Amino acid sequence: MSGARKPVEPTEGGTARQTVTIHYAGFNRAWAAWVGDRLERRGVRVVHLRWESPAEVPLVDLLRDLRLAEGRILIIVSEWYFQLGPRTHEEWNEALREVVAPDPSRFAAVSVTTATVPSAAAVLAPVDLTNMGAEEAERRLLDRLDLSSAPLVPTASQERRGPRFPASMPDVWGAVPRRNTRFTGREPLFNEAYSTLQRADPGAGVVTFHGMSGVGKTQLAAEYAHRFGSEYDVVWWVNAEKRVTYRRQLAELAPKLGLQTGQEYGERLRAVRDALRRGDPYSRWLLVLDGADEPDQIWDLVPTGPGHVIITSRNPEWGEHNSRLLEVPVYARDESVAFIRRRAPRLSEPDADQLADALEDLPLLLDQTAGWLNDSDLSVREYIALLEGGIDSDVVKVSADFPLAFQTAWSILLNKLRETVPASVDLLRLCTFFAPGFIPVRLLKEMPADELPEQLAGLLNDPLLWNKAVNQLRTYSVVRLESHEASVDESVSGGESLYLHRMVHQIVHKDMPDSDRREFVDVVRSALAAADPRRPTDPDLWPGYAEIVPHLKYADVLKSTDRQVQRLVFNCLRYMYFSGEYRAGIKLGERALESWRALLGETHPRIWELIYHYTNLLRAVGDYARTEALSRTAVDYLREERGPHDLEHLRAAAGLAGDLRGLGRYEEALELSQWVLAAYRELLGDQDSRTLNAQNNLAVSLRLLGRYEETLEVERQTMEARRQLLRPRHPWALSSEIAYAVDLRLLGRYAEAESIQRKNVRENRIVMGRDNPQTLRAEHNLAVCRYRLGDRDRTRDHADEREEPGPLLSSVLERGERVLGETHPLTLIFATSQSCYAREHGDIDQARELSEAVVARYEVMLAAGHPFIAGARANQALILRNVGEREHSHALIEQALSEMTEAVGKDHPWTLGCALNASALRNLVGDVERAADLTKDTAARAIESLGRTHPLTLSARIAHAADLRALRDRRQAEKVEQEALSDFDATLGNRHPHTVSARARTRPHWDFEPQIT
Structure with missing residues (x-):
């Protein structure tokens, strides 16, 4: 055709080599990469050109400029390609007829969507690549460009593994939020993140999306996972707001990777981190850590290896932990306008600009406000007048993170929700008594109907009303539905979670009638108490406690006088003690002691039980002077009020003996330990776990006094009794094994000690997890046993250099400093x-x-x-x-x-x-x-x-x-x-x-x- 540029150019050898310019929306980058790779393998020179569509430039002019590109122009057709701008179908039809129709040989297209596109796109003659395998898609692509007979040409690209076919999911895909089909802009951030990760050396591919609440960090990470997911074998999303939740969710990756482990999540976590580090069975992996606002809590658990890590956080301190910080700002104005017009098509460009200005370009607020404005008769001018005038006279800035207009905007939205589906407001308010982020709504739905107030019974027990409320909240982007087994209508089943943004959480929680507050908080407290696994010493049940603990603060459980709720607090404190979450446990214990003394009185029975759990945690971190004062107060009061042989008094006295040991007063501790053990034996017999605990404490006192032969015998009896009474792999039985091996070593019986400790280390790693304090104790004793035993006489059933004394001691110290702190x-x-x-x-x-x-x-x-x-x-x-x-x-x-x-x-x-x-x-x-x-x-x-x-x-x-x-x-x-x-x-x-x-x-x-x- 006259005027058309020939789609060939000379190569250095003088032969013709075809050039194809791939034109694509950023949303379809994975398709462009795959298409380009397929063409390069046929000797085609490929130029990638991402589609930019500034709203102020006429579409016809943009398409004319496109004709200046080299060679043939291959367009990746999708709804995203035509929505950029945003542009109407009418504008597109007019531009395609004017620019493409006169010169069709310059253009070709492949379609990667089943959505409706402008009718004039037919001039591009797009070949459909959806709903088929990679081989058929490649055949159609080559046929459309008349390259079916072109032979494979040896190129550098064929020496590497090419991009995965975009229509095929990664082998492992877990917990990634649904793709937001209204996602807008952020192309520079995507480009920088992508290039940073691709250029990173193994072990250094970590990027942190950093910014204030509501700017869309999570949405950005989710879009990255969807946009580039086809380039990975594994894409795994983890809620990283709390260390315990992060550990549990990362451990859930183990079976997906085909790793042979036990059920304990500590063992699974270790196996996952090791597999990711080695890149076996998958080297191309992407891990997203969402909401990681406390780097000091989880930085040590960020996997290294050949894969990539994306972190979302409000905390810039990630820059100090081997991560590239990429700040996520509020939308640029053109992004705000484009987003609003896509979210609310009825609004004009000037309207969208005014709204963006009023809401300070904050993506979360734009999303929620534009959604309901589109369904409302209210004009943007009227809405802005409401914002400026306020719904009430108490319009305040909720926090430094929130725009000034946020509370007022939320009051307007809540009124809208209340008018349409009142139950949605009840659900929303109910959710604010859980921690922000993922709300385990299944805990609510598992409650018996007769325990629910009338206002909520219908909502929680009527599936139709429940789904109607959820869908209403989702429509206005108030919550996000997180489900990995969603039904067609995306209703919330018992096992699913709602995601509530912290900004929404805070403002809704603040704006609530006192009557609802009292009623709703009791429901959530009861739900949490009902979910109590009841056995905090059992590592198999620790994931259940890890799920509950983050919500205790928001359910204000310390204000409850319900015995079941208070029992939950005790069990959570005990779980934190045994799992090594000492710092979090001490914070909870401090708050509980202050609250319950005011609520129950200084001498209420539950105060003494609380002091027992609290002092255990304080003692674990070496705060002996503080624990001694608390324990002595408890001992004196309980002995006076209940007598010396009261079980609560005996427990407090055992704690006091521990404090005396910590203070170096070993003779006093021994005397008290002996008395406590004799009292327990008299009251409970030899085979009660409390008696055995007292017997264990006696051994500790004897060991500190250097009476090693006596210690060994007492510890042997305790170990054997615990194995019989509990089970061989019970944490206390394993702890006794460590103590017994220490005694053997202190007596110079190094070979016996090493043999027992070697087996014990394996079992602690399986049961307790690699970084649990008890496992660290076990590994430390194994290293010292091997050091004392000497290389010449020591035999092992493996040759792992990491298990040698030097590397093992270094590893234990590094993990101890990281997990427990340098002064523990x-x-x-x-x-x-x-x-x-x-x-x-x-x-x-x-x-x-x-x-x-x-x-x-x-x-x-x-x-x-x-x-x-x-x-x-x-x-x-x-x-x-x-x-x-x-x-x-x-x-x-x-x-x-x-x-x-x-x-x-x-x-x-x-x-x-x-x-x-x-x-x-x-x-x-x-x-x-x-x-x-x-x-x-x-x-x-x-x-x-x-x-x-x-x-x-x-x-x-x-x-x-x-x-x-x-x-x-x-x-x-x-x-x-x-x-x-x-x-x-x-x-x-x-x-x-x-x-x-x-x-x-x-x-x-x-x-x-x-x-x-």
Whole structure:
């Protein structure tokens, strides 16, 4: 045809090579990528041109400009292509007739929609690619461009895996919100996010959409998932507002990936993170973390690997956690106008501009307001007058996030809802007593009808009224329906959730009559109480508690006097204690104690039960001074009011013993622990779980006093009884196994300890999850067992380098700091072990840094004279010795020895260990006689308290031989040394590192290890 440009151009070799310009709406980018890849494989040169349709430029002019593109123009036909602008079908028909019809050979098209398009689009002769497989779609594409006979041409693109066929879903697709067919604009953000992720190195593909409430961060992430989902094998959406919810929903990916795990979500979570990191079975994955407003809660759980992560958050601190921040602003005015006109076709462009200005271009508010304005007779001018005048005189800014007009706009919308479907307002108000975000409406619908107030009984039990209310809210974008098994009419079944934006949540909750508030909150409280799994110590039921906990605050459960609701609070506190959610539990406990003292009185029975759960959480983070005061108040009151053998009093007394242990008052704790155990045995017998708990606490007191043989026997009895009474994999039974293995190790029975601990670690990882505090304790003890056992004598059933002492200690410390915090008692134990290991394996800088931090933290957290401070100083002295600071080291170890002797007595293993180290420093500074006196006394005391063959005793004997040799008493030195070496061979074996070091006459030392209190 005359005037048409030939769709060919010369290549470097002189042969003709066809060029095709693909013209597409951003919404259809995946189709453009797939079409381009298919054409390039046939030797076609492809140019991608995204469709821009500024409303101020006539459509005819835009199409004329399109003719300037190279080669043949292939249009991806969809409703999105024709809606940009937005443009009417009439405008399109006129432009197509004027520009395309005279020159049809320049244009071709493929259709990827079944929606109605302008009738004049027929001039493009689009070939349909919907409802078919990739092979047929490719055949039709090539046929439309007369490339059916073109052979495959070897290109660089064929060496890589091409884009997935857009009509095929990823192999795994989970929880992604429905695609918003009214989505508008944001193309620069999409382009930047896409290019950032595509260019990122493995492990660094993380982008955060950051901005204030209501700007559409979630919608942007959802559109990204739909638009680019075909490029991934896995697309998984996670609600990341709370750590517990995030962990649970990420763990649900395990069966979708085909991972063989147990049912416990801790094990599933570990398997998922490992699979994503390795890219096996899928390397092309996209994970969306929605509503992650608290980076410090979940940053450590963000997967790394070859895939990509998108985060939505109001918090810019994600920029500090290996994420590229992309700020999501309010709409640009042209985006606002285009969106409003698509949402409300009856509004003119000037009307849309005025409305956007009045609502400050906030997408959420534009969506809701335009939706009902389209159905209303109210003009934009009248609506804006309402906004400016106010529905009432109390128009205030709800928060810094909200536009000034938001409350008034919501008052108008609520009036509209109230007039049309009153039940929708009841449902909306009911939802605000749950946390914003995902509302588990199934909890409401599972309640018995006779427990519901009349106003709500019809709504919750009449499916037609329920669906009518839900659909009304959805029509005006007040809620979003989240369902993965939606029926054709998208009704809400019992298992589905509604999503309520936090802005909507706050304003609706504020604007509610007191009568509704009282009635509705009781319904939600009852629903939450009814959902209580009732067994907070069972890890299998923790997902149920993880779902409930975020809603406690919004249901204001602490204001309820209902016993079932208060029992739910107790169970949630207990769940938080056992699952390691200490910080959240302490916050809930603080609020509960304040509220219930005012509500129930200072001495109500439930106050003492609350103090028990609250002090458990405080004790877990080492706040012993605070817990001791609370526990003593409870003990004194309950003993006076109920007598010493009351079960509540006994429980409080057991807690007080724990506080005394934490404060370093071990003899007092032992005395109290013995009395509590005897009382429980008298009241409940030997086989009650409370008796066994008291028996476990007695063992802890004995261990802290260095009475390891007694501890071992008590712990063995407890372990066996718990296995029989509960079950072998019950958390308490597994905890007893850890304690038993620790006792074996402290007695020098390293091989036995390692064997038991190795099995126990596997089971804790399965039952409790990899990052649970109990699992960390188990892994720590395994690492120390293997360190003490030595490589030469240790056999393993695997060769995983991560399970070696060094890497395992490092991993435990890293996770302890991340999960528990740097000052948590367990973290300080882990840091102490890592410091000692680093000192012996050449990383003296790390050893010193960790050791100084431990000393400083103990000095702040514990009272002067606490044995942990003395022990930490003893470890620090060894490091100072190794770096050549002899005098400083000598002074510090003498101070530690004096303080430890004062704290726990001369015969305690910790004191004997300090003495062993002090003798070495005395020898080093030339005080040989005092060194020999000390080692002689230390060896004698160690034989008396620990036995001749305990590793610490053997070390003291070897040290004494060295000091005798320094005094030139060679005959006695030889005698002492040979006897000790013979016992080393018999006890640890001739290849054990301690034995080898003793034979090489390397001066032995002792490492202080804080114990669980």
